[in-house]
Amino acid sequence: MRLSIGPIQYFWERPRVFEFYDQLAHSPAEIVYLGEAVCSKRRLIKPEDWLAIGRELRQSGKEVLLSSLTLLEAASEVGSLRKLCGNDEFMVEANDVAAIQMLSAAGKEFVTGPGINLYNLRSLRLLARKGLRRWVLPVELGLDTLRDLQSMRPERVETEVFALGRLPLAYSARCYTARSHNLPKDDCQFKCLDYPDGRMLETRDGQEFLVLNGIQTQSAQTHSVLGQLPELEALGVDVLRISPQSQGSPRIIEIFDEARNGAGPEVLQQELISLLPAGACNGYLLQRAGMDHDDSQAA
Numbered sequence: 001m002r003l004s005i006g007p008i009q010y011f012w013e014r015p016r017v018f019e020f021y022d023q024l025a026h027s028p029a030e031i032v033y034l035g036e037a038v039c040s041k042r043r044l045i046k047p048e049d050w051l052a053i054g055r056e057l058r059q060s061g062k063e064v065l066l067s068s069l070t071l072l073e074a075a076s077e078v079g080s081l082r083k084l085c086g087n088d089e090f091m092v093e094a095n096d097v098a099a100i101q102m103l104s105a106a107g108k109e110f111v112t113g114p115g116i117n118l119y120n121l122r123s124l125r126l127l128a129r130k131g132l133r134r135w136v137l138p139v140e141l142g143l144d145t146l147r148d149l150q151s152m153r154p155e156r157v158e159t160e161v162f163a164l165g166r167l168p169l170a171y172s173a174r175c176y177t178a179r180s181h182n183l184p185k186d187d188c189q190f191k192c193l194d195y196p197d198g199r200m201l202e203t204r205d206g207q208e209f210l211v212l213n214g215i216q217t218q219s220a221q222t223h224s225v226l227g228q229l230p231e232l233e234a235l236g237v238d239v240l241r242i243s244p245q246s247q248g249s250p251r252i253i254e255i256f257d258e259a260r261n262g263a264g265p266e267v268l269q270q271e272l273i274s275l276l277p278a279g280a281c282n283g284y285l286l287q288r289a290g291m292d293h294d295d296s297q298a299a
Contacts, residue, residue: 005024005027005242009037010246011196031065032064035093081096092108095116109132115168141284171215195212198212227266227269227294228285269295
């Protein structure tokens with residue numbers, strides 16, 4: 001199984017972004033997704049910057065893809081998407097059906113991100129005819145569904161699983177980070193910059209519950225499939241996706257690299273959990289409550 005690094009889901013200062021990708025150039029990850037997938041107002045990194053970063057990573061031997069926005073809300077965003085899909089340097093990860101339509105019409109292969117609702121074999125085969133090269137299992141689906149789809153997936157279509165990261169649970173036209181500061185979305189003052197791993201939302205009794213990340217709502221705990229790597233390998237999963245966090249990502253990538261190369265996941269589990277801001281979960285993968293966490297290998 002190869003390792004991929006998903007697009008940065010948070011709003012980081014420009015120097016931090018460049019530093020992160022400089023580190024990735026020397027990491028064991030084989031695939032890197034670049035671009036803004038959450039909010040079009042996050043413009044500290046320009047399209048030409050993403051292309052420049054992609055070229056440098058490609059020179060380091062990485063497979064590079066450009067990720068599209070997950071939720072389109074304005075005509076200007078559709079125009080930006082059209083430019084993204086029209087690039088001839090890098091394959092695109094489509095996070096919205098509009099991107100799929102544009103790429104398919106242009107005869108280009110593409111990858112679907114976790115925001116595309118691929119729930120059954122019929123949908124998988126339809127997109128394969130339109131140019132699908134790799135699909136990411138939606139984060140709310142489990143091993144039983146994955147097993148069914150893997151047994152009859154179209155030839156030449158790879159499967160990627162969201163392996164480490166806070167789960168992207170929902171997207172809204174409303175910006176909840178701005179709202180939490182009593183600010184309107186149009187005057188958000190870029191408050192997301194204050195929360196490099198999103199803003200934690202707790203229940204009244206103090207339980208960490210969700211994370212606010214602009215228009216995106218995430219799980220508080222970090223989804224991890226480290227304990228299920230043998231099962232995923234047996235199911236023929238091609239790629240494991242690691243979603244970046246502000247601290248510890250280089251070591252997290254190394255942990256997954258060690259695990260896929262034979263180190264027992266149970267040996268690495270304790271160290272991994274120590275690197276996660278609010279602990280781990282993997283309940284969705286095991287067809288249980290999403291906040292549950294089970295270290296053991298799935299049966």
